Amino acid sequence: MPQSVLKTDEVAAAGQPKPQRALRILSKLYLFMVFAVIIVLGALVVYARITPFIATLAMLSILEGFSYIIQTGELIQISDTGFTSMFAGMAGPIPIPVIIFLAITAAAAFVMSNTTFGRELYAIGGNREASRLSGLPINRDLLIAYTVSGLLAGLAGLMLASQLLEGSSLVGRGYELDSIAAVVVGGASLFGGSGDPIRSVIGGLIIATILNIMNLMGIQSQPQLVIKGFVILIAVFFSSGDAPRRLWRSFRGSSQRRA
Amino acid sequence: MLKTLRERGVAIIYVSHRMEEIYELCQRVSVLRDGSLVGTYSLPETKAPEIIRAMIGRALRTSLLGQSLDDTHERPRLGTGKAMEPVLSVRGLKDRSILQNISFDLRRGEVLGVAGLVGSGQTELAKCLFGARERVAGQISMEGHSLRFLNPREAIRRGIGLLPQDRKEQGFVHGMSVTQNITLANLPAFSRYSFLFKKNERQMAQEMIGRLMMRSVVPEKEVGALSGGTQQKVVFAKWLASTARILIVDEPTRGIDVGAKEEIYELLSQFVRQGGSVLMCTSELPEVMMADRVLVLARGKLVGELAHEEIDPHGEAVLNLFH
Numbered sequence: 001m002p003q004s005v006l007k008t009d010e011v012a013a014a015g016q017p018k019p020q021r022a023l024r025i026l027s028k029l030y031l032f033m034v035f036a037v038i039i040v041l042g043a044l045v046v047y048a049r050i051t052p053f054i055a056t057l058a059m060l061s062i063l064e065g066f067s068y069i070i071q072t073g074e075l076i077q078i079s080d081t082g083f084t085s086m087f088a089g090m091a092g093p094i095p096i097p098v099i100i101f102l103a104i105t106a107a108a109a110f111v112m113s114n115t116t117f118g119r120e121l122y123a124i125g126g127n128r129e130a131s132r133l134s135g136l137p138i139n140r141d142l143l144i145a146y147t148v149s150g151l152l153a154g155l156a157g158l159m160l161a162s163q164l165l166e167g168s169s170l171v172g173r174g175y176e177l178d179s180i181a182a183v184v185v186g187g188a189s190l191f192g193g194s195g196d197p198i199r200s201v202i203g204g205l206i207i208a209t210i211l212n213i214m215n216l217m218g219i220q221s222q223p224q225l226v227i228k229g230f231v232i233l234i235a236v237f238f239s240s241g242d243a244p245r246r247l248w249r250s251f252r253g254s255s256q257r258r259a
Numbered sequence: 260m261l262k263t264l265r266e267r268g269v270a271i272i273y274v275s276h277r278m279e280e281i282y283e284l285c286q287r288v289s290v291l292r293d294g295s296l297v298g299t300y301s302l303p304e305t306k307a308p309e310i311i312r313a314m315i316g317r318a319l320r321t322s323l324l325g326q327s328l329d330d331t332h333e334r335p336r337l338g339t340g341k342a343m344e345p346v347l348s349v350r351g352l353k354d355r356s357i358l359q360n361i362s363f364d365l366r367r368g369e370v371l372g373v374a375g376l377v378g379s380g381q382t383e384l385a386k387c388l389f390g391a392r393e394r395v396a397g398q399i400s401m402e403g404h405s406l407r408f409l410n411p412r413e414a415i416r417r418g419i420g421l422l423p424q425d426r427k428e429q430g431f432v433h434g435m436s437v438t439q440n441i442t443l444a445n446l447p448a449f450s451r452y453s454f455l456f457k458k459n460e461r462q463m464a465q466e467m468i469g470r471l472m473m474r475s476v477v478p479e480k481e482v483g484a485l486s487g488g489t490q491q492k493v494v495f496a497k498w499l500a501s502t503a504r505i506l507i508v509d510e511p512t513r514g515i516d517v518g519a520k521e522e523i524y525e526l527l528s529q530f531v532r533q534g535g536s537v538l539m540c541t542s543e544l545p546e547v548m549m550a551d552r553v554l555v556l557a558r559g560k561l562v563g564e565l566a567h568e569e570i571d572p573h574g575e576a577v578l579n580l581f582h
Contacts, residue, residue: 116446116453123443126432133391133429134444134497135415193434 030154037063038150042143060176067169076167088162097159104152108197121145126193174225181232182207190236207231276314276376278307290314308578312544314376336567337528337537338370338551346536347419347505349388352397357559358383361397365505365536370527372550373540374577380559381540382424385509388538389421390414401505415444420498422491424509424540430494433483437473438464440482440493445501467496472522488519495526506530509540524549547577555580 037059044055078084089096112118120141123131132138161167186203188195210231214224261284265271273284281288282303290297290313297313345364352361357380365371373381386392388399390409399406401417411421423429431440442449442460449460464478471492476485482493491511498506508527512520527537539550547553548570555563555577563580570576 114455114457116450116455119439119443119446119455123432123435123439126434127428129429130432131443133389133411133421133423135412136443137412193432 030158034151034154035147038147039143041150042146045146046139046142056176064169071167071169078161078165078167084162084165086162087159097163100155100159104155105197105201112196117141117144122193124192177232178207178228181228181235184232185235203235276378278310281310282307308575311376311578311581335524335549336370336551337524337539337549338531338567339368340551340567341368343367343369346402347388347538348398348400350398352384352387352399353395354383354387354392355395356383358387358394359560361561363554363561363564365538367534367536368531369551370531370537370539370549372547372553373538373556374544374547374553375542375556376581377542379542379556381542381556382509383559384556385421385423385507385538385540388414388507389419391421415501415503418502418504420444420501420503420506422494422498422506422508422511424513426487426490426494426514431482431490431497434481436479437468437476437482437485437493438478441467441496441500444497448501463500464496467499470499471496471526486516486519488515488522491515491519491523492526495523499530504534505536505538507538507540510542511539512543512546544577553577557581 041055041059044050044059045052085096087096087100091099112121120131120136123134123136124138124141128138157172160171164171182204183195183200184190184203185206186195186199186201188200188203207228211224211228214227219227261271261273265284271284273281275281285302287299287301288305288310289299290310292314300310300313343366346367347365349364350362353359361384363371373384375381383392387394389411390406390413391411399409401419404417406413406417414421427433432443435443438460441464446455449456449463461478467473468476468478473489473492476489482490485493506527511527512523515523527539531537539546541547551567553565553567553570554561555565557580565576565580
């Protein structure tokens with residue numbers, strides 16, 4: 001999902017004419033596209049009850065197709081400096097992407113641990129039926145979660161396009177796996193109910209560090225991909241290795257109850 | 260078909276709780292209860308009431324507040340025994356599978372038992388009243404307001420709580436703390452502009468731990484790691500924290516040790532003395548006998564209603580309605 005949203009946005013962004021007005025049109029277009037896509041996806045998952053993973057893959061394919069159609073062959077140059085300096089420039093000594101990254105991490109961490117919405121998300125992930133029977137607004141919360149996730153992926157797309165000064169339907173390929181890897185390395189359970197934004201960021205940094213080390217060691221990009229795959233496998237193994245242990249523990253707990 | 264197989268000499272183990280089927284098909288019956296064998300009886304010599312009695316158990320060995328359950332003592336009673344105004348009225352309720360034409364009133368200060376063999380529709384009734392199960396016909400009204408579009412969120416807003424039969428799957432969130440589970444159904448009361456007040460949450464948890472006698476439990480403890488009885492108290496506390504006035508409890512003491520059972524009874528009793536109402540769905544005779552009034556369910560239909568006084572010490576009056 002992040003990959004396709006990202007691409008479409010880059011291309012949409014890059015397709016705009018030069019004038020400074022472009023920025024405004026662009027942001028409107030960006031908002032509209034991301035919203036439309038995510039609301040559709042969210043609705044498919046939340047209301048039509050399509051398995052999230054399948055809906056995401058299908059949407060990935062649709063959007064990737066669109067990005068190829070829009071791009072039609074050659075790269076699209078971005079020469080609007082207003083746009084690029086907004087998402088890739090410097091604010092004094094600090095690069096703007098760093099500021100965006102810190103602000104969003106802090107906001108996400110705060111929301112997850114200090115608001116009713118965050119608490120509800122943990123509860124829904126932990127036990128959806130118990131959450132429903134506790135009166136939580138499950139559909140609303142899930143729709144918001146999907147929307148926020150999509151908007152952030154869109155934002156990442158804008159940042160990437162600004163840094164590269166071009167819109168390309170090929171950039172961002174494979175990011176969907178990277179994002180899963182980051183979250184899993186950060187200790188989130190793929191079964192839901194655990195994990196948090198700060199740890200996911202640490203997971204992301206670990207993955208990025210590994211990739212960077214490989215670059216510095218001069219490893220080719222093909223073996224890098226292989227190594228990255230193994231890192232993800234190992235991370236998933238440890239995170240799902242926790243599940244049997246938990247199952248065993250609750251099994252023990254329930255036999256104690258009966259005894 | 261089963262009979263043909265039987266005549267061909269195939270040994271059949273038939274698992275059922277339906278009396279008619281058992282009498283029609285079986286020569287012997289072994290009764291299991293709470294995971295242990297109660298007894299094996301030959302058919303058709305053994306009559307139905309005896310088998311039903313084996314299925315639902317005899318009187319409690321230790322009962323509410325240590326009173327014994329023989330004829331010499333007054334039987335323990337959870338409710339106040341005073342008839343007050345109806346708070347929840349059900350008329351002609353029907354669901355998609357089992358329930359048919361269920362009508363009754365639940366009164367304030369009352370523990371209303373819904374008795375029946377396992378699978379007679381108690382759980383379905385509990386869920387319908389909480390809006391967690393679709394009804395195809397019938398009205399539910401609370402204090403005169405008709406609850407037309409009932410879902411759990413609306414039910415909770417109106418002051419109804421549900422202690423589900425399957426605690427682990429439906430009652431609490433395994434990986435969350437005692438505090439987080441207790442405040443889950445009433446988060447707005449512990450927040451402003453959706454910002455949580457964790458201090459207030461913890462305070463509430465502390466208060467509930469004391470009030471519900473959850474000994475040696477700290478508010479931060481994961482609920483999944485607690486004993487069955489304590490887990491049930493956490494779910495109970497969730498409804499106290501959400502200021503529920505009607506509690507629907509479905510097999511409230513299933514899988515709970517005897518000590519915690521008594522405490523759950525005591526909590527239910529306190530709850531109705533303070534003006535609440537309890538609808539207690541149960542397939543356990545000792546529990547049935549503690550209710551102020553008992554509705555008997557069989558195959559999804561109400562087949563009888565008994566007042567506390569009409570139930571004899573051995574529960575014959577209830578048993579006779581079961582089949």
